Amino acid sequence: MPDDHIIETAPATVEEFRERLTAMLDTLPKRLRQCADYVAANTDRIAVSTVADMATGAGVPPSALMRFCQILGFTGFSEMQKLFREAYVPGWPDYATRLQNLKSSATGSPAALVGEFIEAGRLSLESLAKNFDETALNQAVSTLASAKMVHIVGLRRAFPVASYLAYVFEKMSVPAMLHDGVGKLDHRHALRPGDALLAITFAPYSEETIAMAQDAHERGLPVVALTDRLTGPLARAASSTITVTEVDFGAFRSLSATIALAISLAVAVGSARG
Amino acid sequence: MPDDHIIETAPATVEEFRERLTAMLDTLPKRLRQCADYVAANTDRIAVSTVADMATGAGVPPSALMRFCQILGFTGFSEMQKLFREAYVPGWPDYATRLQNLKSSATGSPAALVGEFIEAGRLSLESLAKNFDETALNQAVSTLASAKMVHIVGLRRAFPVASYLAYVFEKMSVPAMLHDGVGKLDHRHALRPGDALLAITFAPYSEETIAMAQDAHERGLPVVALTDRLTGPLARAASSTITVTEVDFGAFRSLSATIALAISLAVAVGSARG
DNA sequence: GTATTTTTGGAATATTTATTCCATTTTGTT
DNA sequence: AACAAAATGGAATAAATATTCCAAAAATAC
Numbered sequence: 001m002p003d004d005h006i007i008e009t010a011p012a013t014v015e016e017f018r019e020r021l022t023a024m025l026d027t028l029p030k031r032l033r034q035c036a037d038y039v040a041a042n043t044d045r046i047a048v049s050t051v052a053d054m055a056t057g058a059g060v061p062p063s064a065l066m067r068f069c070q071i072l073g074f075t076g077f078s079e080m081q082k083l084f085r086e087a088y089v090p091g092w093p094d095y096a097t098r099l100q101n102l103k104s105s106a107t108g109s110p111a112a113l114v115g116e117f118i119e120a121g122r123l124s125l126e127s128l129a130k131n132f133d134e135t136a137l138n139q140a141v142s143t144l145a146s147a148k149m150v151h152i153v154g155l156r157r158a159f160p161v162a163s164y165l166a167y168v169f170e171k172m173s174v175p176a177m178l179h180d181g182v183g184k185l186d187h188r189h190a191l192r193p194g195d196a197l198l199a200i201t202f203a204p205y206s207e208e209t210i211a212m213a214q215d216a217h218e219r220g221l222p223v224v225a226l227t228d229r230l231t232g233p234l235a236r237a238a239s240s241t242i243t244v245t246e247v248d249f250g251a252f253r254s255l256s257a258t259i260a261l262a263i264s265l266a267v268a269v270g271s272a273r274g
Numbered sequence: 275m276p277d278d279h280i281i282e283t284a285p286a287t288v289e290e291f292r293e294r295l296t297a298m299l300d301t302l303p304k305r306l307r308q309c310a311d312y313v314a315a316n317t318d319r320i321a322v323s324t325v326a327d328m329a330t331g332a333g334v335p336p337s338a339l340m341r342f343c344q345i346l347g348f349t350g351f352s353e354m355q356k357l358f359r360e361a362y363v364p365g366w367p368d369y370a371t372r373l374q375n376l377k378s379s380a381t382g383s384p385a386a387l388v389g390e391f392i393e394a395g396r397l398s399l400e401s402l403a404k405n406f407d408e409t410a411l412n413q414a415v416s417t418l419a420s421a422k423m424v425h426i427v428g429l430r431r432a433f434p435v436a437s438y439l440a441y442v443f444e445k446m447s448v449p450a451m452l453h454d455g456v457g458k459l460d461h462r463h464a465l466r467p468g469d470a471l472l473a474i475t476f477a478p479y480s481e482e483t484i485a486m487a488q489d490a491h492e493r494g495l496p497v498v499a500l501t502d503r504l505t506g507p508l509a510r511a512a513s514s515t516i517t518v519t520e521v522d523f524g525a526f527r528s529l530s531a532t533i534a535l536a537i538s539l540a541v542a543v544g545s546a547r548g
Numbered sequence: 549g550t551a552t553t554t555t556t557g558g559a560a561t562a563t564t565t566a567t568t569c570c571a572t573t574t575t576g577t578t
Numbered sequence: 579a580a581c582a583a584a585a586t587g588g589a590a591t592a593a594a595t596a597t598t599c600c601a602a603a604a605a606t607a608c
Contacts, residue, residue, distance in 0.1 A: 018407060022515075025505055029555060029605090033505055040504045041519045044404035047322050048359040051596060061557050066597065076597060078564090085322040090362050110415050110542040111408045117534040118399045125392045125399075125530070134385045141384050157441060160434035160533075167431060168526060182456055252442060252537055256399070256530040259434075260391040263526055268384040303575090303585060324565060335587050340567065350567060352594090 010073045010080075014043070014087050020072055028071075034058050035068035047084040051077045116249045121256035123247040128257040132244070139240040140224045140265060145272035147196030147222070153179040153212050154200030154226075160255060161200050161226070161262050168263055172270030181208060191216055200226040200262075202246075205233050213237040226262065284347045284354075288317070288361050291354075294346055302345075308332050309342035321358040325351045390523045395530035397521040402531040406518065413514040414498045414539060419546035421470030421496070427453040427486050428474030428500075435474050435500070435529060435536050442537055446544030455482060462489055474500040474536075476520075479507050487511040500536065 011017040021040060028036055038058035039046070045054065054077075055062040066077060074080040144150055150169060154162030162178060169176035179187055191197060197216040201209040210233050213223050217237040225238035228245055235241045244261050246253045285291040292314075299310055312332035313320070320328070328351075329336040340351060348354040418424055424443060428436030436452060443450035453461055465471060471490040475483040484507050487497050491511040499512035502519055509515045518535050520527045 015409065018409070022504060026510075031556065037503055037505050041405060041502075041517065042401075044401070048362055050594085062596080063557065063598085064555090067556090078596065088318075088322045090318045090321065090358075110411045110538060111406075113538040113542050114406060114411070114535060115403070117538050118403050118531075121399050121530050121534045122396060125395050129389070129392050132385075132388060137384045137388070157438075159441070160438040163437060164431075164434040164529065167433070171525070250541070251445070252541060254530075254534050254537060255438065256395050256528075256533065257392075259530065259533070260395045260528050261388060263528060264384060264387040264391050267526060268387055305586065325567085326565075336566080337568085337587065338585090341585090352566065 010075070011083065014083065017072070017083065018043075024071070031060050031064045032068050032071065034060050035065050039068070043084065046081055047088045117252075117254050120247045120249040121254040124245070124254065124257035125260060127247065128244055128261060132261065133242065136240055136242050137265065137268075140242055141268045141272055143222045143224055143240060144196055144198060144265075144269045148192070148194040149175040149177060149196075150269070151177050151179060151191055151195060151197045151216075152200075153197065153209050155181060155206045155209055157202060157253070157255075158200040158206070158209070158226075161258055164259060165198065165200075165262050165266050168266040169270070172266070172273075174266075174270050174273060179212065188212055188215055191219070191221055193221070196222045196224065198224045198226065199234060199238070201232075201234055202228045203232065210234055210237065226258070226265075284349070285357065288357065291346070291357065292317075298345070305334050305338045306342050306345065308334050309339050313342070317358070320355055321362050391528050394521045394523045395528045398519070398528065398531035399534060401521070402518055402535060406535065407516065410514055410516050411539065411542075414516055415542045415546055417496045417498055417514060418470055418472060418539070418543045422449070422466070422468040423470075424448060424450040424543070425453060425465055425469060425471045425490075426450060426474075427471065427483050429455060429480045429483055431476060431527070431529075432474040432480070432483070432500075435532055438533060439472065439474075439536050439540050442540040443544070446540070446547075448540075448544050448547060453486070462486055465490055465493070465495055467495070470496045470498065472498045472500065473508060473512070475506075475508055476502045477506065484508055484511065500532070500539075 011020055018040075021036060025033070025036055035058050039054070042054075042057065045057070049057075051062045051065055055065040058065065069077045069080045072080065074083075152162045152165050152169075154165075159180070163180070166176055166178035177187075177190060179190075197213060199209050199213040205227075213225065213234055214237045216223050217239075222240075223238045225234045225241040226244070227234045227241065228243060229235070230241060230243055242261065242265070244257050246255065246257055248254075285294055295310060295314055299307070302310055309332050312328070316328075316331065319331075323331075325336045325339055329339040332339065343351045343354045346354065348357075426436045426439050426443075428439075433454070437454070440450055440452035451461075451464060453464075471487060473483050473487040473490075479501075487499065487508055488511045490497050491513075496514075497512045499508045499515040501508045501515065501517060503509070504515060504517055516535065516539070518531050520529065520531055522528075
């Protein structure tokens with residue numbers, strides 16, 4: 001990038017900073033682009049980092065980052081940092097208060113919604129950390145690890161979880177089949193002796209999933225349930241049950257905890273199989 | 275204050291810091307008390323200020339503030355600042371190290387895995403909270419809210435997100451179509467003038483998704499991109515780009531932040547449509 | 549393939565910022 | 579009031595950090 005492209009005025013707000021960043025993104029050479037990338041993804045760190053830290057993070061030498069700041073219109077890193085230090089508000093320590101504020105004041109704006117769902121996700125993860133049942137998980141892992149093939153079923157709200165599990169199993173070369181109900185085709189005959197079923201459903205429970213679990217159970221196949229209550233209908237048909245509760249916001253639930261648990265399960269099964 | 279009151283160990287957490295501060299408040303002489311008062315009232319500025327700044331704010335010479343830090347048990351101002359910088363970006367510097375340790379030492383027991391994925395999810399959510407670009411999100415919401423129909427495409431790792439979006443849109447009566455690539459059928463002709471495309475992909479980017487975005491873009495339809503880098507291939511074909519970075523553990527990523535963002539987007543679009 | 553321009557990395561330098569030290573002032577005690 | 583102990587401010591120094599500069603490497607144009 002030749003010198004004559006350099007702008008003299010520094011961005012005055014974070015907003016302006018972002019705009020300028022996206023505007024010039026395409027014209028930047030490799031290293032400077034790395035800077036742009038990393039900085040865009042970590043604006044929050046600018047206020048509390050040194051050039052060296054940032055440069056390391058971006059995988060470039062400090063001088064490259066320096067150049068990057070100058071191309072954006074700052075005299076140097078310090079000036080850029082100043083912008084972010086002034087805008088700095090330590091986000092997190094007091095969740096309860098934050099949630100309160102969000103709910104009362106800025107309702108409805110997309111940004112407020114993001115705040116809400118982040119908070120819901122956080123709480124869900126915390127609750128998972130405290131409550132999950134290690135024994136049940138281990139049992140589920142060994143069941144699935146010794147199955148010839150893992151069948152996965154989960155519909156509606158549970159479908160994203162089921163499909164992610166299928167993806168991870170595939171990546172780890174675990175034979176798995178996702179029963180997605182496309183075309184209302186019923187593939188339950190695909191469950192052969194030696195296979196296992198991993199069934200996922202949450203209240204309000206999806207009938208198809210429960211029916212499939214019951215069917216497998218009656219045929220003597222091991223069924224692992226991933227659900228929200230030990231007393232739910234799915235648990236009755238399962239040989240091992242893992243529960244996870246998700247904090248909801250409004251009518252909708254994030255899936256943070258559920259997915260964290262699901263992926264752990266999948267990875268554990270994958271490595272148990274070697 | 276005579277030397278023998280000095281404690282050798284530094285506070286390890288912000289809470290401990292506060293405790294120690296209030297505990298000794300009464301025993302402090304004038305200048306040091308000024309420091310204590312000012313620091314207590316401006317803890318949030320510690321991370322982004324210099325000794326000189328803080329000293330001026332408290333109305334004392336730098337050396338007084340220095341002494342104050344030492345009385346609290348820190349070796350100096352820098353050490354105190356470090357505490358607050360790390361509290362702001364929780365666990366950042368040593369996350370890579372921790373991962374290393376876990377991989378080599380820890381068994382990879384299912385329970386340990388759950389812990390790790392919870393942690394990864396938590397970090398992702400915090401990073402989202404601090405870094406997400408409000409303007410871009412608002413723009414995306416208005417684009418999608420004014421579309422006749424929302425087309426959603428996301429494959430492989432992004433598929434769970436896409437399918438969850440489809441679920442939420444359906445729940446909110448937003449006309450939406452999920453392009454899932456079943457049977458390798460290509461439904462791009464389903465995109466009609468007035469529609470919009472919501473494309474989701476993360477590195478390594480899925481070609482089909484990018485191709486579809488480009489196609490829509492060339493035909494003049496608005497494309498909202500949900501991806502991991504502003505500089506990624508998807509961003510080029512998009513009219514607005516929302517980025518989210520997910521902390522990964524091992525080869526696998528949780529989707530906590532991505533889903534939190536996606537659901538916020540969907541709910542915002544849903545309510546914007548009334 | 550050669551010449552020209554752009555980009556890059558790292559070492560050298562400048563600047564800022566933290567820290568120490570000690571002479572001086574203040575406070576408390578008899 | 580005289581002494582001792584504690585507290586203070588500021589100047590001197592040390593350390594960390596930012597910034598510049600230039601030779602070498604890539605990329606581009608001819």
